[in-house]
Each structure stands twice: as C-alpha cells, then as structure tokens.
Amino acid sequence: MPSLAALSFDGPIDPHFSKEPTAILLLIIAAFFVFFGLFSQLIRGRYFIPSPVLAIVLGIVLGPKGLGLLATAATGTDGWVNGSEGSEARELLAWFCRIVLGIQVLSAGLNLPSRWVTIKQNLTTLLTLLLPVMASASLLSALFAYLIIPDLTFFEAMVIGSCLGPTDPVLAGSVIKGHFAERHVAPELRNVLLAESGVNDGLGTPFLYLSLSLLFAFSDLKTHSPKTGGGIVGHYLVSVILWNVLVSFLVGVTIGYMLLKLLKFSRDRKWIDENSTLVFGVAVSIGLVGITTMMDTNQLLCCFVAGCVLNWEHDMGAVLNNQFSEGLDNVMDIVIFTFLGAVLPFDTWRGENSPTSFGKLCGVAALVILFRRLPAVLLCRKGLPSIGKYGEVIFAGWFGPIGIGALYYSLEASEKLPGSIDLEQQTFQIVSFLVFISVLVHGLTIPFFLLLTLFFPNLAPYLLGDRSDVGEDFGQQGHLSHLIDTANDSSNESERSPLIKRGQEQRNGTSA
DSSP states (O other), X not given: OOOGGGOOOOSXXXXXXXXXXXXXXXXXXXHHHHHHHHTHIIIIIISOOOHHHHHHHHHHHHSXXXXXXXXXXXXXXXXXXXXXXXHHHHHHHHHHHHHHHHHHHHHHHHHSOTTGGGSHHHHHHHHHIIIIIHHHHHHHHHHHHHHHSTTOOHHHHHHHHHHHSSOOHHHHHHHHSSHHHHHHSOHHHHHHHHHHHHHTTTTHHHHHHHHHHHXXXXXXXXXXXXXXXXXXXXXXXXXXXXXXXXXXXXXXXXXXXXXXXXXXXHHHXXXXXXXXXXXXXXXXXXXXXXXXHHHTSOHHHHHHHHHHHHTSSTTHHHHHSOHHHHHHHHHHHHHHHHHHHHHOOHHHHHOTTSTTOHHHHHHHHHHHHHHSSHHHHHHTGGGOTTOOSHHHHHHHHHOOOOOHHHHHHHHHHHHHSSSOHHHHHHHHHHHHHHHHHHHHHXXXXXXXXXXXXXXXXXXXXXXXXXXXXXXXXXXXXXXXHHHHHHHHHTSOGGGSOHHHHHHHHHHTTOOO
C-alpha cells in the first residue's frame, strides 16, 4: 500500500489553495455573516451602525483595490471604470438592483399601517415629498454637477440629477426600524419616511425619462426619440405618465387585491400553514418584477402599490412581513452593497486630470448632501401636516439617503444612452461616488449625533426630541468610560453636564 506522501494530486483533486479564490471568497462572506449575526444587536442596536456601511467596506476590501477576490468578469480587473465589464455584467447588476428594490418597496407597503395612504394629511405629506421636494432634489443635484464637472452639458447633468432624486429604502431603514427609531423617532414620522422611500423609487422613472427626452432632443445623439416640443410632450405623456406610471399603478392594485383575496380565502379555511407564508412577500415582489418587465412598465411603483393593497386588511402586513422575510432582505442588502464596494471606480476618482477627479466629486457630494433635500423640506413645511415638530422636519429633510435606487437608475440610463460611452462612464462614476458618500454620512449620522449629545446634552431636544437619557442609547456606562474620562479631564465639577455626572456616578456604582 503506497504511503500518503507518495500519492499524486495531479488528477481531479488539487490541494493548491491559491487556485481557489472563489472558495476563499465564500469563506470570507460566510465569516462576515456569522460575525454580523453574532454581534448584530451590539452593532445595530447599541452603536446604530447600519449593515450597508459594513457591507460596502467589505466590498472594498474584497474588490480589485483590496484582496482582489471580487475581481471577476462582473467587476473587471480594475473595477467598473472603462466599460470593459461588458453589457452582460451591467445587466446582471441592474437585475439584482431591481429585485432588491422590488422586495424593499413591497416590504415598505406591508409595514405601513393599513390604509395609511388614504388619510388626507398623510397623502398631502407624501405628495409634497414626492413632487416639489423630489423635483427640487433632482434639479439641484443636476445644477451642482453641471457647475463643478467640466464638459458636462446641463441636460447630461439632468440625467445624473434624476438618478440622485429618489431616497433609498435600504438606508432609510436604519432610522425607521430598530431600537433607535423606537426611542427617538415618532411613529408617524417613521411612517412618512417609510412611505416616501417606498414610492419615490418608483416615481423616479418620470424624472429620469424626462431628462433623457430633453437630452435626446437637444443633443447630437442618434436616437428615435422625438425632437420637436409637441412630439416630446406627447411621447412623455403616453409612454411615461400613462404607461409607465398609471398602468403600473393599476397592475399593482389588481394583482395585490387578487392575492389579498386568495390569501384570506386560504387562511379562513386553514389551507395554508405558517411556513408557507415565510417567503410570500419575496415571491410576490419577484413575480411582479417579472410581469412588469415583460410589460415594459414601472416595476418598483407596482411593487409598492401591491404591498399597500396586500396590507389593506389589518393583520396581513404582520403575517407576510415576518422575521424570515426581513432576514432574507438583510442578506440581499448586504450582498448588493458588498458588490457595490467592489466595483467603485477608485482609479478614475484619483485621476488628477479626470473630469470626475476626487476633488471635483467631493465638491459635488458636499453640495448634494447638504442642499439637495433639506432646504426644500424646510420651505415646504406647511405642506407636511403629518410631520409636526420643527425638529422632525429637519430630521426628515436630512435623512434622504442616496443608495441602490440611484445606482439602479444610473444603469437604466446607461441602457438608454445610444453609444455615448463617455456619458455612461461619467454617470456611473458620479452616482457611485454619491452613493458611497451617502452610505458613510447618513449611515454614521446617528452614532455621531449621540456622541455629540453626550457632551452637549442641551442639543438632545433639538436633534432627538425631548430626551434626557440619550447616553443610555450606548448601552452600559462601561462602554462610555473613555468618553467620560476625556470629558472630565477638560471640565471641572461645576461645569460638568448632569448627563456626564450621572454616567460617572453609575460607573462608580452609585445611583444617579
């Protein structure tokens, strides 16, 4: 019998570990999910760091600029910068974004209180956020890109701005779900942000197609789109407003109502068990994406409307949007943000002579983050009857994150642009940078504010409502030892805030 040392591995079994980057990738991703699962309450429930922040960092580490494990045919060897990844990879990512967003917006409809959108003040608030606020966000984003990015025409900038208009339901979930939202965000404000993030991803299509129509009409791009004013208006009303919006709305209402009746019929007769409802919402959203894609109409609006109709009865949202569905949503969110981190075009951002260099993109990002949404929300405050306090209006104006929806629309725009490689590249480079910055800024806003109110507790009523126990949101005071010691070193006993003194007393074992 031959010894183990004499055995040859030249056949089907190859022990060379370095030849299996896919296995290493799977191991790292699995380890990330295990780590996140073990410490999810600590990460999200105590320090309020949303999963997209960690996922996009993981994608950067695994991508071409890190370990190179995600440098595949989908990402390209240098990331997504020159179009060499091919149309198939773009189409794959577009489909992935479409499915993730479809699940998220249908989940938003299921999570809203039953018939929430039919209440007059809620509908008024929602329409204000969807029309003047969203239009302002798109136009201001376009203006900032036009002023800073060289050789970019205003209509090309409008295409980019329309991608940045919608808010992201994944990132918005970090402030409308979980421990922080339950303690500091009013339920009605959570419902407003949830409804807006669900529906405006679908209503971003009219803004995108209007921008594309104007670009085609006033540029030399070869396209069959109408060039005259009457032709543009007629084509827009029929193809976009009538077919893409109204038909999508009717399909969502019809299918949602039919499924609601079938589900009630089956439940009343006890024909369906609990396990069969675990992925019902996910299956419905995927099916709706398929149907509306074949019809060439609006997938996301249809999914949100169907979710609202499915939740028309008081208990259906709780039945369908169970823990398993939420866990599956979270897995898909992490995967898509990990992939986004891997395809970020860092080489282009670092190019000093590039139109989309790091300095120019930082200028656009700063203006977009600060002025894209908040001023418009403040100006339209009277049209937001569901949002009462001034601090809540500021909160709603700030938390309009840019995420997967913007990435999806940038890919949609690339499909419609006839052979304009430069514009395709610039659109993705600018939008992906804004998504990256928004994930970091909006994702880390809550931890930053809590740290701020720890040292300046008088800010808490303005930032987080009338709260005097903000420090408790970081968990046990042992986690605040370093912060308390730092504050104590820089202030004497008479100058310390009651919040810091209470933390010191509790750490020393005395009651406040």
